[in-house]
Amino acid sequence: MKRVYVNEEWCLGCHLCEYYCAFAQTNQVSMARALKGRKIHPHIRVEESGAVHFAVSCRHCEIPLCVKGCITGALSIDDGIIKVDESRCIGCFTCILSCPYGAISPSPDGHAARKCELCQATAAGVPLCAANCPNQAIVYEDRG
Amino acid sequence: MGAFDVLPDYEISRNLDRCIVCRVCERQCANQAHEYVPEEDAMASDESKCVNCHRCVSLCPTRALKIVRSSNTYKLNDNWTDKIIKEISIQASTGSVLLSSMGNPEDYPIYFDKITINASQVTNPPIDPLREPMETRVFLGPKPDSVERDSNGKIIPNLPPQVKLSMPMMFSAMSYGSISYNAHESLARAASELGICYNTGEGGLHEDFYKFGPNTIVQVASGRFGVHKQYLNQGAAVEIKMGQGAKPGIGGHLPGKKIVADVSRTRMTPEGSDAISPAPHHDIYSIEDLRQLVFSLKEATDYKKPIIVKIAAVHNVAAIASGIARSGADIIAIDGFRGGTGAAPTRIRDSVGIPIELALAAVDSKLRLEGIRGKVSIIAGGGIRSSTDIVKAIALGADAVYLGTSALLALGCHLCRSCQAGKCNWGIATQEPELVRRLNPSIGAKRLVNLMTAWQHEIEEIMGGMGINSIEALKGNRLMLRGVGLNEKELSVLGIKHAGEGQD
Numbered sequence: 233m234k235r236v237y238v239n240e241e242w243c244l245g246c247h248l249c250e251y252y253c254a255f256a257q258t259n260q261v262s263m264a265r266a267l268k269g270r271k272i273h274p275h276i277r278v279e280e281s282g283a284v285h286f287a288v289s290c291r292h293c294e295i296p297l298c299v300k301g302c303i304t305g306a307l308s309i310d311d312g313i314i315k316v317d318e319s320r321c322i323g324c325f326t327c328i329l330s331c332p333y334g335a336i337s338p339s340p341d342g343h344a345a346r347k348c349e350l351c352q353a354t355a356a357g358v359p360l361c362a363a364n365c366p367n368q369a370i371v372y373e374d375r376g
Numbered sequence: 377m378g379a380f381d382v383l384p385d386y387e388i389s390r391n392l393d394r395c396i397v398c399r400v401c402e403r404q405c406a407n408q409a410h411e412y413v414p415e416e417d418a419m420a421s422d423e424s425k426c427v428n429c430h431r432c433v434s435l436c437p438t439r440a441l442k443i444v445r446s447s448n449t450y451k452l453n454d455n456w457t458d459k460i461i462k463e464i465s466i467q468a469s470t471g472s473v474l475l476s477s478m479g480n481p482e483d484y485p486i487y488f489d490k491i492t493i494n495a496s497q498v499t500n501p502p503i504d505p506l507r508e509p510m511e512t513r514v515f516l517g518p519k520p521d522s523v524e525r526d527s528n529g530k531i532i533p534n535l536p537p538q539v540k541l542s543m544p545m546m547f548s549a550m551s552y553g554s555i556s557y558n559a560h561e562s563l564a565r566a567a568s569e570l571g572i573c574y575n576t577g578e579g580g581l582h583e584d585f586y587k588f589g590p591n592t593i594v595q596v597a598s599g600r601f602g603v604h605k606q607y608l609n610q611g612a613a614v615e616i617k618m619g620q621g622a623k624p625g626i627g628g629h630l631p632g633k634k635i636v637a638d639v640s641r642t643r644m645t646p647e648g649s650d651a652i653s654p655a656p657h658h659d660i661y662s663i664e665d666l667r668q669l670v671f672s673l674k675e676a677t678d679y680k681k682p683i684i685v686k687i688a689a690v691h692n693v694a695a696i697a698s699g700i701a702r703s704g705a706d707i708i709a710i711d712g713f714r715g716g717t718g719a720a721p722t723r724i725r726d727s728v729g730i731p732i733e734l735a736l737a738a739v740d741s742k743l744r745l746e747g748i749r750g751k752v753s754i755i756a757g758g759g760i761r762s763s764t765d766i767v768k769a770i771a772l773g774a775d776a777v778y779l780g781t782s783a784l785l786a787l788g789c790h791l792c793r794s795c796q797a798g799k800c801n802w803g804i805a806t807q808e809p810e811l812v813r814r815l816n817p818s819i820g821a822k823r824l825v826n827l828m829t830a831w832q833h834e835i836e837e838i839m840g841g842m843g844i845n846s847i848e849a850l851k852g853n854r855l856m857l858r859g860v861g862l863n864e865k866e867l868s869v870l871g872i873k874h875a876g877e878g879q880d
Contacts, residue, residue: 242813244404255437263437264396267398366434
């Protein structure tokens with residue numbers, strides 16, 4: 233299955249992935265119109281300290297602790313992709329606590345958990361973080 | 377701005393309707409031309425720090441940025457131009473030689489653009505390269521004057537060592553130090569994939585790249601940096617660099633801050649101390665001296681590697697090349713005055729040397745006249761920008777060309793001509809690890825392969841149009857060229873006819 237992979241060696245720490253992620257969530261055509269004046273809530277985040285930086289996003293684990301821990305069944309594995317059903321999420325954030333990568337975050341209104349779903353349901357259809365990474369530090373590929 | 381600061385040449389224009397304050401411009405500018413202003417949650421810029429490398433423009437996700445030529449001007453004067461006034465002001469402040477990088481950007485004639493190429497019509501059919509075989513392979517090195525056979529009639533294999541190239545192009549000498557590890561890796565991997573050569577320049581060869589040896593030209597220059605027996609034997613050929621088109625008669629100076637640990641080890645020079653290449657080779661003051669170095673290198677490589685001698689195109693280039701051909705060298709590389717550099721005194725770069733088209737034609741004519749053209753191959757470099765330039769160079773007498781600037785452009789260079797600052801935002805002309813990682817060699821090598829493959833295809837198309845199916849048949853075939861708007865003297869040096877004149 234195709235997943236988003238991160239090559240730390242080539243990450244520039246430019247944070248473009250975060251903005252493309254936020255853009256993908258809006259399903260709009262123009263990034264300027266979509267994001268102008270708005271605070272972004274990306275599902276991929278660049279972790280950095282000094283000269284070290286790399287992007288972190290959901291790895292869509294084969295044995296996901298978040299899904300195991302979900303008490304309402306809001307998190308599920310759909311064809312390998314771990315998805316959140318916001319209507320079932322009660323915002324207990326057990327998943328956020330159990331994800332070893334810190335890849336799940338609360339939604340801006342605090343009522344549900346949100347995470348990367350590989351852009352499958354967006355207008356773009358492919359993860360924009362990988363498609364727009366200037367140095368191929370984020371790739372979307374099938375590694376078996 | 378201080379009283380004596382010069383006006384910036386360019387301004388950063390930000391479309392505030394589009395800027396989403398993602399700060400990518402700020403994070404990507406090593407010159408700190410962009411700044412985030414938290415009080416206003418907005419970006420600000422300082423054009424005096426901008427080198428116009430277009431890194432921010434290219435990465436801005438909303439295309440909010442552009443760099444524009446500043447309209448801020450001194451009182452107009454065609455003699456004391458803005459450029460001259462600024463240069464004088466800078467020198468009055470610093471007391472230093474003006475430094476520049478990349479090739480001569482001044483407004484000299486570009487002869488390639490005043491030469492047109494022939495095509496077949498009616499009496500000699502053109503060839504379709506998609507349907508018929510088309511040979512772009514070349515071999516560089518001396519060719520025997522005649523075929524010799526033994527008593528059984530079998531050909532005696534007396535061909536001296538050659539460099540085999542799948543197409544008549546090579547990447548010019550650019551040292552590890554002047555360009556980054558990742559830039560070198562991109563060039564090496566591309567050359568290896570394409571079956572051509574890249575050139576170490578005067579910086580030695582990093583051990584990681586020994587595996588690309590068969591596609592490497594190893595250079596020996598006046599500083600002799602990184603030269604040892606294994607190095608010499610690693611390459612496909614050894615190049616003695618006598619001069620460089622961007623700075624004929626001038627040595628090199630790699631500042632200590634670029635001599636980081638790996639570069640120091642590869643160059644065999646102390647870390648952090650300037651690496652200075654003398655203007656002359658201190659053991660070469662004549663063709664006889666050159667001959668000694670040529671044969672020293674042949675001895676060191678067991679007579680298995682062709683020796684290239686690279687010179688800058690200067691006024692007496694034809695006579696010098698004739699001497700080199702007689703020194704035992706196998707290949708002569710001529711570097712025209714448009715050739716690039718990581719740093720050169722501006723006055724030298726912009727005013728010394730001659731155009732490659734004229735130098736190449738003069739050398740080829742002279743060697744033919746003297747009957748020694750077959751003793752050497754000729755590589756032309758310095759200002760070759762496209763496949764048509766390559767075709768014209770070959771028709772003027774080159775066996776192959778060196779491509780430096782165009783290769784760097786493929787790697788992302790935007791010709792901001794600030795290499796000497798060592799803060800290349802594209803990860804090419806820098807040794808700062810944070811900047812070097814911006815050039816992913818997998819992307820770089822792929823782009824180089826794309827460019828060369830595209831040019832090879834175009835060369836085949838152009839040759840096919842002329843009814844020529846092999847580079848060998850194009851070489852020195854000046855009847856395939858015509859001048860447009862050139863005077864008698866220019867035509868006679870180029871050895872071509874004016875457009876409108878027929879074959880006879």
